[in-house]
Amino acid sequence: MGEPRRVLLAGDHFVRNDILADRLNRAVSADLDLRSITLPWPLEPFGRVSEVDEASDVEDTMLEQLTDAEIVITQMAPLTERVLAAAPALRLVVCTRGGPVNVNVEAATARGVAVCNTPGRNAVAAAEHAITLMLATVRAIPPVHNSVAAGEWRSDLYAYDACGAELGGATVGLIGLGAIGRRVARILRAFDATVIVSDPFVDPATLPPDVRLTDLDTLLGSSDVVSLHARLTPDTANMIDRARLATMRPGSYLVNTARGGLVDYTAVADALRDGHLAGVGLDVFPVEPLPQDWPLLGSDRVVLTPHLAGATRQTAHRAAELAAEVVAAYLAGSELPGLVNSDVAWRT
Structure with missing residues (x-):
């Protein structure tokens, strides 16, 4: 031997x-x-x-x-x-x-x-985490939890203007359809969501059932929830910038479990502040750990996890x-x- x-x-x-x-x-x-x-x-x-x-x-x-x-x-x-x-x-x-x-x-x-x-x-873990962030964001789970934990019982949150949204019947746009994006699409279809995808590298013949391929601008303007699953490259850096955020539906939601560099978070903070975005769920950031003066800290319409999607x-x-x-x-x-x-x- x-x-x-x-x-x-x-x-x-x-x-x-x-x-x-x-x-x-x-x-x-x-x-x-x-x-x-x-x-x-x-x-x-x-x-x-x-x-x-x-x-x-x-x-x-x-x-x-x-x-x-x-x-x-x-x-x-x-x-x-x-x-x-x-x-x-x-x-x-x-x-x-x-x-x-x-x-x-x-x-x-x-x-x-x-x-x-x-x-x-980590495709299973990251996909499930993306869905978790979507649900927590559209239903504003963290601030509601904090309210109950603080001894409050806010029945006023049942008011129409204070209610969250549903994934069932919503249009969810996925930017990127790799292993994680495909699994997210499959889970969303079980929620009866309409799923559309933007990914220039996807062969339309390989799309999951009931998933439609479109271009990025159409996706942003058509989606109630936008979820990022793209790789960070020189071409995709800052792809969700101020101009593209402006094309998103008023009152829509943004979720990012891919890479922080895909998004201009200063522009996201402004879009939240003026009400164009209803909520944001984030697991990835341009700088980790976050500085104390980061613009999205402290908002009750932002759900944050510390880069744990694959954990x-x-x-x-x-x-x-x-x-x-x-x-x-x-x-x-x-x-x-x-x-x-x-x-x-x-x-x-």
Whole structure:
């Protein structure tokens, strides 16, 4: 028998090393030398580390741990050019998230290191969270809860002008129809909502049943609720700006569980203040954590969660399962699921 294949598990307090090890042991029959370090996220926030984003500040630790590892599995370790240069045996990086922003993919490719991600790991969680935010926003659940918890019993909230809205019978516009958007659409159809979608990359032949494809401007002008599920790119940055907010239906609602950079939140605050928007539900923000003077704090028509849409135990297990499938394929010399740098010259 050959030497065991050395694998570094750089898990954290969400995608834990024990979960990763369990899934690997189930999926892989080869002899593995598993080593592990636990990164501080989410007990300590992530940030930019050298040239990569959304990573734990443990570059020096990774320099020490990766000297002879062939495979690393992580969602928060900074795989910078400096770290990759110090890992001559490394051939596979499995990033247990939807996008490997914590990995210098260009530097990895130049060194023959395959980089894979785990797309769809949080699709169920994020879709359910988007629906939760919609319901909490259109029914103004947080301020009503706070009122009852404070000992009040406001029967005046039954007044017509104070009532919330329903998703049943509403038109809900989804901007983006990836794995999360498709699941949101399916749930909304169970509510008897009319679902329309704007996504330039969707083949109309692949639309879910009873979902209609349209352009962005038509969607904004036709929807009672607009929910964002698009990727943040140079083309989509600030796509919901002051001009586009003005085209939304008066009294409509905006929900964002995708990326904060998709929306001009200063313009959203103004649209709420003048009554053009009835409510907003947000899980993502341009700066995290939020500054104390952020314009949407304190409004009873805004529902806020701290970037938790993907935070379920099932997401962690699904990420580990997908990562284990990548490692199994790599050791078998097969096509790698979730391969980001398809032009890499990797070898098992």
